[in-house]
Amino acid sequence: MTNKLKIINDPVHGFIKIPYEMLFDVIEHPIFQRLRRISQTGLLNLIFPGATHTRFHHALGAMHLMFSALETLKLKGVKISKEEEKSVLLAILLHDIGHGPFSHALENILIEDWHHEKLSLLLMQQLNIEFNGELNTSIEMFQGKYPRKFFNQLISSQIDVDRLDYLKRDSFFSGVSEGNVNTQRIISMMNVSQDELVIDAKGIYSVENYLTARMFMYWQVYFHKTASLAEYFLVKIMQRAKYLTLNGINLPASDNLKYFLNRNSLSETNEEDVLKFTELDDYDVFLSIKMWTKSSDFLLSYYCKSLINRHFPKTIISSKPFDEAIICEKINKTNLYFNIDFGNEIVGEIKRTLLPYDAEKQPIYLLQKDGNKIKLEESANQILSSFITQTNSKYILFFPREIS
Template sequence: MNNTNKLKIFNDPIYGFITIPNALIYDLIQHPYFQRLRRISQMGLSSLVYPGANHTRFHHALGCLHIMQKAIHVLRFKNTKISSEEENALYIAILLHDIGHGPFSHAMEHSIVEDVHHEQISLLFMNKLNVEFDGKLDLAIQIFKEEYPRKFMLQLISSQLDMDRMDYLKRDSFYSGVEEGKINSDRLIQMMNVVNDTLVIEEKGIYSVEKFLMARRLMYWQVYLHKTSLVAELTLTNTLKRAKELHQKGIEVACSESLEFFIQNKINLNDFTNDILHKFAQLDDTDIIGALKNWQNHSDFTLSSLSKMIINRDLLKIKLNEEKFSTVEVQNLAEEFATANNLNLQEAKYFVFKGKIRNQAYSKIAEPIRILKKDGTIEDVALISDQLNLRALSKQVTKYYICFPKVLIKN
């Protein structure tokens, strides 16, 4: 008989003690699919900018579980009926919402596999776990897939003010040391309520919502879209693309068995058998770091140089601008680098390229953050806030970038 105590407690630097609510949640946390999140960085390559940002998706998932417990407690106190089955389904859904992330989180989302979003892979993992756990994830999957009629439950999992965003803003701010990202998640949760099965924030919590949205905007520009993090992630993506290209040409590219499979095969969502899902579950940050260390010494100049850039943090120069960079400028820089290093133009474009980034703290198109006013009416926070800049946050801001080797910088 197994006498393992499954009601464990984690000591978290953000919230203090996090309690596992029941044996099923413990068993899910113990599963190798979930334990893999210990080896997936929460903030990709942001540690190249903020040295403390080395926390993992495992940290984040547990944090989300903790604040979901708080939210359910508050909503029940305010007479929202939540059954024990629904409670457990919410715990499972928020715990597993990020289980489909690949190495370095978003950095390689569309390069390990072909245009498959991490949420889609998370659902594949949840379905596989549901088979292993005899259907105990049925309700969690319904909520995750937006198939459960109680709308507020999905809003707690995925919305413009969900448990995911509340935890990652607070956690990433803490580990990066960026004070501007601090939010008062306790206050936000205390102000939550449910009206007609829709999540609302009581009017006295509107300033906390405004602070939350401002913090999100600042964290995106200052951390998630920081130009050094951005160029590091783009370089990592190009490195993997080059490895795949070399393999297609019949050139050996040594790496771990799990990474080798995805370099050698083009995998899209329809290809995800249980066997391929298991192979994906073997991938984590260590596969990528190990490969980059090997590839530094590869005979291919492009693969070797890109790998060294990340390992040694000697990255490409990146410039941001409000206006688009011209194709002619990119072409000229690529030709200059190609000539200097005996490369063809296609190879040079691994080092010289342009693109754009977008930031929108609050979307008018997505499900709004609803404020419950004292007279019982409900309004979109952007319409009733007295902060003029809050309305500006719903405007999408686009910036354009160009990346190129530092040796091309003109004196």
């Protein structure tokens, strides 16, 4: 008999336990193993060389933090059955199962109208059939349909275990210490009031530190100007490849990638769509990009060479939109230099917007000693919460280095 109650050594959290055999069976499934070949942070390793971790790492880490959160809640008197515990661990383990190549970057490009959460649900339902309905409750929790709301909030909210893991993990692998949040302190402050997730009032500063750490990680790492440009070019590569393929150009690519390049619309899914998707990963895309550097199509080749050789256009960042006249000047110079008339395809402006804390849509509640709960930003002890409820935007102008 195989011992399925394994212990996994994780560089971020230390030893991770697999407390239920069902979890081991799901981890061993090919659909889950595919996450080993899906980057957690897209092309961030082009800027932060250590950021080569995968969705597989993150899913295990989120499961570990979920287990810690459940242990905390049970110690505080919250009744959680073994079935509920197993189900929510399965739900968080599978919450990212629907991510495509390079995670968020290519969402809705190769597979139109297929958000990763929609795909995750599809694949969870497929696994549920294979495992004879053992994921029924997990799917309810994932969708927010389970009566006890706090289970879904632990999976997806403004202070869920998903965010707690990816912030700490991305901080660790990128080497950016500003994102290194104290996950154990925050988890130790978690509580439940009227079946909703709350934070004990004395944990307010840990929560504020977490919110600001997330804000810094977005501006310093996820929205880094070169990272934003790399992601933009990856999207342009796939859009261009799809356009050329649908217009009769036979581009070299893996069978899995060719399948999606040849599909004009995937709003209606079938079994073959899902099967092909579960076989598609970063390697399919990156191998194709390497081959397309030699494409006779100027734009496809330009985008691909920029990524493969890490030879990106020059970028300028601003807190305000760039003047249209400046952008037009760059486009004209580009057209003249390359003798083309589509300079607007390699000159442009990227906008990045962040709302650090959404106090209206998903407020974080503090549980006071008298049993009442208040919104985080309404606490007399808050220092930063009321100042991070405004949307911030930055603008990135990019143009070929040859014309600078």
